[in-house]
Amino acid sequence: MNFSSKLLEQAVAEFGRLPGVGQKTALRLVLHLLKQPQADVERFTTALDRLKREIRYCVTCYNISDNAICEICASHKRDKGLVCVVEDTRDVMAIENTNQYHGVYHVLGGLISPMDGVGPSDLQIDSLIRRIEAGGVQEVILALSATMEGDTTIFYLYKKLKDFGVQISTIARGIAFGGELEYVDEVTLGRSIATRVPYERNIA
């Protein structure tokens, strides 16, 4: 692109580095911000700067937090014996939105992915093991994505955790509620027949 200004070009280049943002979108976003009042742009950059500088991770579960211990770990209403292992803070938000879970979390910060150079030592796996060694945990739920990386991480965690005498579960896989059979992929459909459950369990 033929930029009339170096400043404009730099700002567009920075926006263009964001995932899923191409040069045309970056230019549109930058020109939008340029039309906003100075105070709005400052609020935008200050929010980002403060986030990066002041953000902390809960010392227990490693979720993003404003304090040393996150609200979930600090709550007396949560079952500390039930630990749900997730990839990142988005998964915590998704599970919290269900209002179905009253245990605590452990945020790995990613999944094992040799292709991307992410190994077990890059994730919060040692801290999970120490947490279980410290006692008090009865069950670990592995709530990871149903992808190659997710399955690899589940397998690794299972091998590491199986001798600690805690129950290890994975979240149920199957047909989504509202899902029509003819549109479900073969693997999911096949597995959901193989792992069928007695009807009484569904209405329990």
Place this chain on the structure above:
Amino acid sequence: MNFSSKLLEQAVAEFGRLPGVGQKTALRLVLHLLKQPQADVERFTTALDRLKREIRYCVTCYNISDNAICEICASHKRDKGLVCVVEDTRDVMAIENTNQYHGVYHVLGGLISPMDGVGPSDLQIDSLIRRIEAGGVQEVILALSATMEGDTTIFYLYKKLKDFGVQISTIARGIAFGGELEYVDEVTLGRSIATRVPYERNIA
């Protein structure tokens, strides 16, 4: 959404204010930035802050510029008698990319749009009239979008400029190069037949 951190929530809210960016996308972008090194995030916010603080608009054509007079207006190779009126800097970039235009520009900063509360006084129309009054301009090309707002602005500008004795043109409307007839909308196709041109003009 159930944010675990106020800082995170604020940053997501700021990103979510950008056009075409929903809350989920905003969260994805913010978490991406959070994973980047401190220096990268600072370069991002600094580029935006500097753009907003230091950006200038060319005193002649009102295009975004790093200097008081933009490179195009300052160039001796450009024909100052030919002024192309456009909506914003993106249009300047698009026309420059064609390498077909060697005149100068006048950037209105928007289009007349009563629905959005944008009137002629919000745009660089008075400055365009003063530029023509100052003399030296032979032709004004109105290169505005083929939308309701574009046509309204063209009509307004034509009425304002027609008595100055300069040639007023609009860019050609018609079937795009590579466009297949069956997919062209009726208005464009009808107008392109009504405004057909002698074949000799196409090969000139």
